Amino acid sequence: MTTINTPMGEPTAEGWFGSFGGRYAPESLMPACLELEAAFRDAWADPAFHAEFESVLHHFGGRPTPVTECLRLSNQLGIRLLLKREDLAHTGSHKINNVIGQALLTKRMGKTKMIAETGAGQHGVASATAAALLGLECTVYMGEVDTQRQALNVFRMELLGATVHPVTSGSRTLKDAVNEAMRTWVSEVHDTHYCLGSVMGPHPFPWMVREFQSILGREARGQVTDLLGDVPDFVVACVGGGSNAAGIFSGFADARSALIGVEAAGGAAISTGTPGVLHGMKSQILQDDDGQIIEAHSISAGLDYPGIGPEHAHLADIGRATYASAGDDEVLDALQMLSKMEGIIPALEPAHALAWIIRAAGKEIPLGSTVLLNMSGRGDKDVAQVREVLQAKGLYR
Amino acid sequence: MIRPRLETHLRAQVANGRKLLIPYLMAGQCPEWLQVVEGLAAAGADAIEIGLPFSDPIMDGPVIQAAAVSALHAGTTPMGALAELSALNLEIPLVAMTYYNVAYRAGHERFAGRLVEAGVSGAILPDLSLEELDGWSEVALAAGIDPVLLVAPATGVERTAAICQRSHGFVYAVGTMGVTGERTELATSVHEVVDKIRPLTDLPVCVGVGVSTPAHAATVTAFADGAIVGSALVRRLLDGGGVAGAVEFISQLRSAIDEGPA
Ligand SMILES: Cc1ncc(COP(=O)(O)O)c(C=O)c1O
Numbered sequence: 001m002t003t004i005n006t007p008m009g010e011p012t013a014e015g016w017f018g019s020f021g022g023r024y025a026p027e028s029l030m031p032a033c034l035e036l037e038a039a040f041r042d043a044w045a046d047p048a049f050h051a052e053f054e055s056v057l058h059h060f061g062g063r064p065t066p067v068t069e070c071l072r073l074s075n076q077l078g079i080r081l082l083l084k085r086e087d088l089a090h091t092g093s094h095k096i097n098n099v100i101g102q103a104l105l106t107k108r109m110g111k112t113k114m115i116a117e118t119g120a121g122q123h124g125v126a127s128a129t130a131a132a133l134l135g136l137e138c139t140v141y142m143g144e145v146d147t148q149r150q151a152l153n154v155f156r157m158e159l160l161g162a163t164v165h166p167v168t169s170g171s172r173t174l175k176d177a178v179n180e181a182m183r184t185w186v187s188e189v190h191d192t193h194y195c196l197g198s199v200m201g202p203h204p205f206p207w208m209v210r211e212f213q214s215i216l217g218r219e220a221r222g223q224v225t226d227l228l229g230d231v232p233d234f235v236v237a238c239v240g241g242g243s244n245a246a247g248i249f250s251g252f253a254d255a256r257s258a259l260i261g262v263e264a265a266g267g268a269a270i271s272t273g274t275p276g277v278l279h280g281m282k283s284q285i286l287q288d289d290d291g292q293i294i295e296a297h298s299i300s301a302g303l304d305y306p307g308i309g310p311e312h313a314h315l316a317d318i319g320r321a322t323y324a325s326a327g328d329d330e331v332l333d334a335l336q337m338l339s340k341m342e343g344i345i346p347a348l349e350p351a352h353a354l355a356w357i358i359r360a361a362g363k364e365i366p367l368g369s370t371v372l373l374n375m376s377g378r379g380d381k382d383v384a385q386v387r388e389v390l391q392a393k394g395l396y397r
Numbered sequence: 398m399i400r401p402r403l404e405t406h407l408r409a410q411v412a413n414g415r416k417l418l419i420p421y422l423m424a425g426q427c428p429e430w431l432q433v434v435e436g437l438a439a440a441g442a443d444a445i446e447i448g449l450p451f452s453d454p455i456m457d458g459p460v461i462q463a464a465a466v467s468a469l470h471a472g473t474t475p476m477g478a479l480a481e482l483s484a485l486n487l488e489i490p491l492v493a494m495t496y497y498n499v500a501y502r503a504g505h506e507r508f509a510g511r512l513v514e515a516g517v518s519g520a521i522l523p524d525l526s527l528e529e530l531d532g533w534s535e536v537a538l539a540a541g542i543d544p545v546l547l548v549a550p551a552t553g554v555e556r557t558a559a560i561c562q563r564s565h566g567f568v569y570a571v572g573t574m575g576v577t578g579e580r581t582e583l584a585t586s587v588h589e590v591v592d593k594i595r596p597l598t599d600l601p602v603c604v605g606v607g608v609s610t611p612a613h614a615a616t617v618t619a620f621a622d623g624a625i626v627g628s629a630l631v632r633r634l635l636d637g638g639g640v641a642g643a644v645e646f647i648s649q650l651r652s653a654i655d656e657g658p659a
Contacts, residue, residue, distance in 0.1 A: 014528055024497055024524045026456045027560070028549040028574055169462055175453065182455045187575035189551065277498040277524070278453060290474045291502030292452040 007320045008253035015203020018317055020310035023202040025280045032189045037204040039109045056100050061090045067223040072341045077361040083375040084220045093377030094244045095126035101212030103130035106193040113137040113192040117181040119174035120302035121153025123197030128162035138162040141181040143173040146301045171295040173304045178279050198241025199309035202280030206309050210246040217251025231255040237374040238353040239263045240302050242309035244376035259321035262353040264303035267296030270316050270323035283310040299328040300348035326355040334358055345379035403490040403519035403543045403566040407601045410443050416654045417623025420630050421446035423464035425473025427634050436644040438487045441651035449475035449495035456523045458578030460628040475499045479515035492519035505533050509540035519543040519566040548594055550574050550586035561598035568600050572607040579609040579628045591621045611653030618654045
């Protein structure tokens with residue numbers, strides 16, 4: 001069961017990354033997981049599928065996204081900071097890469113419907129977009145709390161023709177949306193694909209989603225190498241489930257770059273979690289002594305998740321990646337700083353990664369280092385919430 | 398206290414020509430849950446499934462989710478509930494049903510030990526797939542716990558055979574593709590899933606998920622060895638039916654099963 005994988009290579013046949021991963025699904029879903037794995041292996045070995053995937057991401061998704069050097073902020077921090085601009089991809093985040101892959105796979109499997117969970121709404125909007133493009137029916141499960149925090153994204157999904165299903169169980173956030181999507185998948189699995197939004201869940205999801213996101217890591221490797229003549233000293237990304245981080249890390253796993261994942265302080269599965277089984281995978285999970293899952297808390301709906309993708313738990317285990325966390329206040333500061341100094345309003349999620357960089361510059365990050373930050377999404381979805389928070393703090397009129 | 402082992406007891410009952418009735422309730426879902434367990438045993442249950450509450454029950458519909466929330470709010474813990482069960486005087490076996498993280502977090506040996514101390518002799522962990530069964534299965538069997546495995550309508554024949562091979566106590570035939578919850582009609586898949594399992598095992602085959610009424614129970618036990626009734630009972634308890642309501646319902650199920658389908 002436990003084997004040594006090359007960093008960010010294929011998991012074992014049963015979906016293990018070291019001692020994390022696996023397939024802990026109800027028997028009703030196991031045939032679907034096995035079918036999906038076979039379909040993905042077949043598609044991913046087919047040059048025609050790759051060609052279609054890349055063509056859609058180019059003509060529809062806006063790829064490749066650029067790499068931008070932050071001149072003013074770099075100057076202030078004493079480092080050389082580069083951004084991989086996933087905020088410029090269609091729908092405003094890296095989530096589009098994964099959903100195009102899974103929507104194409106849904107069609108290839110002959111299924112006509114997709115369901116998805118969403119936290120911030122980005123994966124939901126991306127799923128609704130891909131479904132509209134490919135003529136699939138789409139239902140998105142979203143915690144009731146998040147439908148309120150991200151009301152405009154609910155409207156966007158509906159505008160795109162999707163049905164949004166508010167989830168009222170549990171903490172009414174991302175983890176409960178995943179529960180509800182899985183419950184629905186059990187009864188609709190014959191014609192429905194579950195388009196999971198991150199590198200989590202039962203095998204093959206963590207591996208498949210990373211593979212679809214690896215396009216951004218490959219692009220970044222080429223772009224940064226052209227720019228610097230070298231790989232960056234640090235590659236930094238925020239981590240909810242861990243898909244944007246997996247995408248960018250995969251481009252540099254074999255290089256000398258230090259890989260840093262930044263979780264929300266209120267949902268830091270690597271530093272405060274323990275090994276457990278949730279949502280079909282064994283990973284680091286926030287839980288109590290009885291194994292009950294503890295709810296995560298973050299200003300960012302997209303990082304409000306009590307677990308982390310199993311490959312990240314493995315990368316932490318073997319020391320190939322390091323995981324830090326950032327708190328709400330420094331995240332708000334970072335978001336404003338990037339907006340004012342670089343003309344880029346980041347989403348709250350990647351603002352966590354930036355907050356860590358600002359804190360670590362001159363400390364964990366030696367002065368003069370080159371740092372690549374995955375700017376996983378743009379801040380449009382968050383500006384209303386950020387304004388409210390700043391008003392509540394008396395920092396905005 | 399010593400209660401009969403799950404598989405031994407169920408096999409003996411079936412050999413005597415008895416159709417099995419296995420009700421489910423959630424530990425701690427109402428203050429009188431222990432008396433309900435005793436009442437169910439006296440009213441004709443052949444075994445009782447005890448749900449141990451978990452925060453994220455992905456195989457459960459709204460009723461059992463609500464029972465888990467109610468139990469957890471009342472301060473019920475899986476280990477605490479097991480300790481309370483050990484005091485009961487019962488002549489039928491108990492089966493624990495919970496999610497794998499509860500067993501994993503406790504540690505396999507410790508969890509199996511607590512089940513044994515509680516007089517529980519079977520365990521159903523619906524999210525522990527055949528692929529991940531190694532480890533738990535050996536520990537459970539060595540401790541005297543029968544790991545009961547599930548077969549779904551979507552499970553292929555080869556996989557069904559492999560599941561039957563590693564199931565103990567009985568084989569849990571999932572009656573419908575879906576989560577637990579009451580259904581007005583019995584799914585057509587019930588018959589097919591039992592037919593698929595039958596030739597592959599000599600274990601008792603019991604149908605659960607979507608068996609909601611005395612008539613459903615009578616229908617499924619005409620071709621399966623037993624009926625598992627969860628949400629319909631759990632809802633009556635959540636609605637305040639108490640011991641009397643539970644006993645009345647279980648008696649109706651018992652008579653319907655014994656009389657056979659109309
Ligand atoms: C912009 C953005 N970044 C990051 C995330 C977190 O997801 P992941 O860790 O899978 O990249 C989200 C999730 O909603 C997001 O919207």
